[in-house]
Amino acid sequence: AQRVTQPEKLLSVFKGAPVELKCNYSYSGSPELFWYVQYSRQRLQLLLRHISRESIKGFTADLNKGETSFHLKKPFAQEEDSAMYYCALGDSGSGAGSYQLTFGKGTKLSVIP
Amino acid sequence: EAGVTQSPTHLIKTRGQQATLRCSPISGHTSVYWYQQALGLGLQFLLWYDEGEERNRGNFPPRFSGRQFPNYSSELNVNALELEDSALYLCASSSWADEQFFGPGTRLTVL
DSSP: OOEEEOOOSEEEEETTSOEEEOOEEEOSSOOEEEEEEEOTTSOOEEEEETTTOOOBTTBEEOOBTTTTBOOEEESSOOGGGOEEEEEEEEEOTTSSSOOEEEEOOOEEEEEEO | OOOOEEEOSEEEEOTTOOEEEEEEOOTTOOEEEEEEEETTTEEEEEEEEETTEEEEEOSOOTTEEEEEOTTSOEEEEEOSOOGGGOEEEEEEEESTTSOOEEOOOEEEEEO
């Protein structure tokens, strides 16, 4: 069975400091990995997915299949980055196409001014 | 463009009752997913509907059921409510193999 682990419930960093939110997964197939973010009083939204290899709001994440990790990084944290971050693993179930997601329990990032 | 909508926002029931939660996907999306976010358990996959059919379900008892209508909206039914069913229920929609867009959720409280 697939599993996503986010070891930190809370991560506090100073503004301008680097940020790394950890995510490890276990999955027997070829994984699709995502990072979702939930800002205060907003709905859950996609931040980035590994197949797009984009940098969104300065965040990047690299899939490391050897270490089964998909850590989220940003070189310089901003106050507006304070939010709840969820790592998720996509499982296409019985076939290709849409994915049901397995989420980690989330990491609350707090950026201190 | 309107996002995913869910109703009601809050729902209060007593043990043993039935709850019905509703979700309207983004126009053009055929897949609807239901997730439960219970305190301490995180977001857990419940059900996935696509083109009116149930494609998969998570590790939940059969009293959690649902359906998808021809207009792709969806309903989640929870029968014989138990206290531990108290949670935020999130609905998400997507088009084929694309990003899931989430609704604001329905907060279900079981007394």
